[in-house]
Amino acid sequence: MKINVNPAKGMRDLLPGEKEIRDHVEKKIIDTYKNNGFQLIETPVVENIDNLLGSKGGENLKLIFKIMKRGNKLNLSKENLTESDLAELGLRYDLTIPLSRFYCKHRNELPSVFKAIQVGNVFRAERAQKGRYRSFKQCDIDIIGNPDCDAEIELLTSTAKALTELDVSDFQIRINDRRILKSVVLGCGFSEEDFEGVCIILDKLDKIGMDGIRKELSGKDYPVENIDRILAMLDEISSGDIDILGNYGVPEEVVENMKCITRNVTAIADGKYDIVFDFTLVRGMGYYTGPIFEIAYKGLGYSIAGGGRYDEMIGSFIGQSIPAVGFSIGFERLVNQMIEDKYKSPGKEKVVLLYDMEEEISDVIMKADELRADGYAVSLFKKAKKVSKQLDQLTNQGFDKFAMYSKDELEIKNLD
Secondary structure, three states: OOOOOOOOOOOOOOOHHHHHHHHHHHHHHHHHHHHOOOEEOOOOOEEEHHHHHOOOOHHHHHHOOEEEOOHHHOOOOOOOOOHHHHEEEEEOOOOHHHHHHHHHHHHHHOOOOEEEEEEEEEEOOOOOEOOEOOEEEEEEEEEEOOOOHHHHHHHHHHHHHHHHHOOOOOEEEEEEEHHHHHHHHHHOOOOHHHHHHHHHHHOOHHHHHHHHHHHHHHHOOOOHHHHHHHHHHHHHHOOOOHHHHHHHOOOHHHHHHHHHHHHHHHHHHOOOOEEEEOOOOOOOOOOOOOEEEEEEEOOOOOEEEEEEEOOOHHHHHHOOOOOEEEEEEOHHHHHHHHHHOOOOOOOOOEEEEEEOOOOOHHHHHHHHHHHHHOOOEEEEEEOOOOHHHHHHHHHHOOOOEEEEOOOOOOOOEEOO
């Protein structure tokens, strides 16, 4: 029988060169976050299905990988079987739900304000396509227990530091607030039931423009006067002037909170990056309750980080109010862009030591150990008949230098 050697659809294998960059990026992010006072935790990839389905994960709830019950729990003879009869567990679709459960279980062992790092794979049953995977890594930091704008400022600037440590520049933080969105949309005459649908359309402004927004809103049969109001508002607010939000019924404390975040982040950035208020920033998760933010990079058509405040999710597990805010780096997008930009992870120079068949392997290994003691990472290969072809292959595999084995002093040469 012929074996299918491809990974499962939407999954992928990682070659050594890519894995090396990924490990370097992950370590740099974690080290930066630790240096800024966050603590690394780990949660299982498998969660109870009720926790996943009970979250406000928007469209992601349709993409959960559900795990079939096992043994006596699986009764396939039951009539009118439903999914709930078949599955009791699922793979996590993000890291926020597991963190919420983790905090509620361990809150008596944690500080009153807990600053967490999570790095791990999440799973979504999306339509597989180039650059979009069904298993992908997320890098999250969250602050639980702090209701003030200090938490947002710390998250935003810590994430910016992690990107800067990776030599990522030309990025911009975009920020909005779900309370601002709701105040303005309802103030323009739309109903609570219309809110999410209107926001989804507003989020497309940078792609379809004002004419496209009008066309899509009109296609939903919203009242013309409401559409006219919100388009006029968009035109005025596009200037980025936070002060005018009060003219649209946004509570003063929400406006002041936004000004506090942008003022302090701007001061800390010191010109290295920008933070801008963007009313059309929506973000899809229904669990956001306050400020939301993304990082745009190099004019790409997607963000490389995103997050926001979710003050109601954690408390819903235990029936009390617990403030929380989180920020997630889009690890896959970031790494893919870095690879496209020919990023080379720093580290020891990789040397190939070629040796003839008749050499005693113990002598070769001891000579390699001498090079390793001098700071090189050394791989051993028997010399091929066509050495030039062999060297070309080793260059393509990411090796930097080579040497021919000799009992005397070695001559180390560049591969390129």
